[in-house]
Amino acid sequence: MKIGLLLALLLITPLTFAQNLYVKLGEKQGIKTIVEEMLYRVGGDARIAHHFDGVDIMRVHKLISEQVCDLSGGPCDYSGEDMKTAHRNMGIDNADFNALVEHLIAAMEKQDIPVSAQNQLLALLAPMHSDIVED
Amino acid sequence: MRKPLLFGNSTLLVCALFFTPLTFADQGARLLATGGASMLEGSGGGGIVPWATLSSYSGEDQLGVTVSLSEVTVDDFRLSVQGASFSWNNRIELSYAEQTFDLSTIGGELSQDIVGAKVRLAGDLIYGDLPQISIGAQHKKNKDYALPSAVGSQDDSSVDWYVSAAKAWLDGPFHRTWVANLTLRSSKANQLGLLGFGGDKEDSRDWLAEASVATFINRYWAVGIEYRQKPDNLSFAKEQDWKDLFVAYFPSKHVSVVGAYTDLGSIAGLDDQTGWYLSVQAAF
Numbered sequence: 001m002k003i004g005l006l007l008a009l010l011l012i013t014p015l016t017f018a019q020n021l022y023v024k025l026g027e028k029q030g031i032k033t034i035v036e037e038m039l040y041r042v043g044g045d046a047r048i049a050h051h052f053d054g055v056d057i058m059r060v061h062k063l064i065s066e067q068v069c070d071l072s073g074g075p076c077d078y079s080g081e082d083m084k085t086a087h088r089n090m091g092i093d094n095a096d097f098n099a100l101v102e103h104l105i106a107a108m109e110k111q112d113i114p115v116s117a118q119n120q121l122l123a124l125l126a127p128m129h130s131d132i133v134e135d
Numbered sequence: 136m137r138k139p140l141l142f143g144n145s146t147l148l149v150c151a152l153f154f155t156p157l158t159f160a161d162q163g164a165r166l167l168a169t170g171g172a173s174m175l176e177g178s179g180g181g182g183i184v185p186w187a188t189l190s191s192y193s194g195e196d197q198l199g200v201t202v203s204l205s206e207v208t209v210d211d212f213r214l215s216v217q218g219a220s221f222s223w224n225n226r227i228e229l230s231y232a233e234q235t236f237d238l239s240t241i242g243g244e245l246s247q248d249i250v251g252a253k254v255r256l257a258g259d260l261i262y263g264d265l266p267q268i269s270i271g272a273q274h275k276k277n278k279d280y281a282l283p284s285a286v287g288s289q290d291d292s293s294v295d296w297y298v299s300a301a302k303a304w305l306d307g308p309f310h311r312t313w314v315a316n317l318t319l320r321s322s323k324a325n326q327l328g329l330l331g332f333g334g335d336k337e338d339s340r341d342w343l344a345e346a347s348v349a350t351f352i353n354r355y356w357a358v359g360i361e362y363r364q365k366p367d368n369l370s371f372a373k374e375q376d377w378k379d380l381f382v383a384y385f386p387s388k389h390v391s392v393v394g395a396y397t398d399l400g401s402i403a404g405l406d407d408q409t410g411w412y413l414s415v416q417a418a419f
Contacts, residue, residue, distance in 0.1 A: 047162065093194075093195055094164060094165075094194055094195060094225075095164030095194040095195060095197075098164060098165055098166050098194075099162075099164075101166060102166065102167075105354065115310070115311070115352075115353045115354075116309070116310030117310075119305050119306040119307075119310050119311065119312055120306050120310060122306065123304075123305040123306030126261065126262060126305055129262040129263070130262070130263060133262075
């Protein structure tokens with residue numbers, strides 16, 4: 001009996017680990033909710049809200065959601081500009097970038113995304129730092 | 136008619152002038168835990184190793200301040216440290232620490248002051264391929280030199296130089312965030328300098344390796360290990376490498392707490408000095 005349970009566990013475990021990031025983030029709907037929560041927090045953050053003045057926030061929401069879906073292995077194709085072009089002349093510094101990361105983390109925490117999935121997504125987004133931040 | 140302001144207009148003006156040029160790291164320009172803790176010699180770091188990271192969460196054109204209290208209690212000794220640091224622009228860190236070493240079993244006490252400076256040369260802890268690389272110095276001065284002198288120390292003050300590299304992996308093994316720091320130090324300090332500098336057995340500088348590795352269980356809790364090579368300059372007692380196993384808690388950008396189990400080896404002829412380390416830091 002015990003051995004049977006152990007074998008069943010051994011069989012299930014690799015499947016759980018193989019579950020891709022897209023699924024762990026809650027697929028399209030989960031990702032949309034995370035990005036919405038993140039942008040909501042950004043809007044209330046005096047440090048960075050001004051970067052979104054006059055920006056079509058619905059479009060930003062659609063593009064970021066699409067990008068996260070794409071990056072995490074979901075069935076989406078990011079249709080926006082590359083990161084360098086999209087952020088040109090916006091004057092985004094390290095502090096701004098980190099503030100956005102904090103809001104993304106807070107949004108994922110609110111959706112109870114496991115730390116392992118949070119880290120996977122952050123590691124996929126971090127390389128964009130050099131294209132977004134102006135020295 | 137308006138009521139007069141309590142402090143008058145000129146005082147308000149002076150306050151405004153004083154505060155305008157400096158922006159304090161209020162919400163912090165850097166991510167949680169990237170300011171690290173305050174190590175035993177006052178520098179930003181782990182517990183026993185100074186790290187390439189700068190204390191506090193100050194970013195571009197911001198000033199950050201930390202104050203810390205640390206205590207190490209091993210079998211026959213107790214070390215108390217009060218420290219403070221200023222960081223500017225995530226570029227320069229200045230620190231001060233006062234160490235008091237209570238010789239619980241032998242009797243008496245030793246103490247020293249440490250003034251430190253650290254400069255970030257290149258790289259970033261989290262972003263980019265390059266690790267964060269910093270150089271630093273710690274100027275140490277004994278305040279009770281009678282005992283160190285009697286056991287063979289050659290000097291009551293000296294400067295430690297070090298170079299550190301630190302890197303974080305956001306999605307490391309087990310999908311956890313990992314941080315590693317390697318520090319190379321040039322030093323003549325006997326037991327951090329509490330037993331003076333240089334000795335009757337050896338009076339030259341040594342290059343010493345110090346390393347820390349930590350993993351974040353979640354955003355707020357990290358566990359890790361540290362190792363610090365030590366010189367062995369005095370003939371009256373051998374000095375051994377230090378190591379610790381720590382748990383760090385970062386409930387907010389204003390407070391951090393580090394607890395550790397430490398093994399300080401042999402000190403002043405008394406072997407197997409193991410015990411506990413506790414450090415609390417407030418950052419602004």
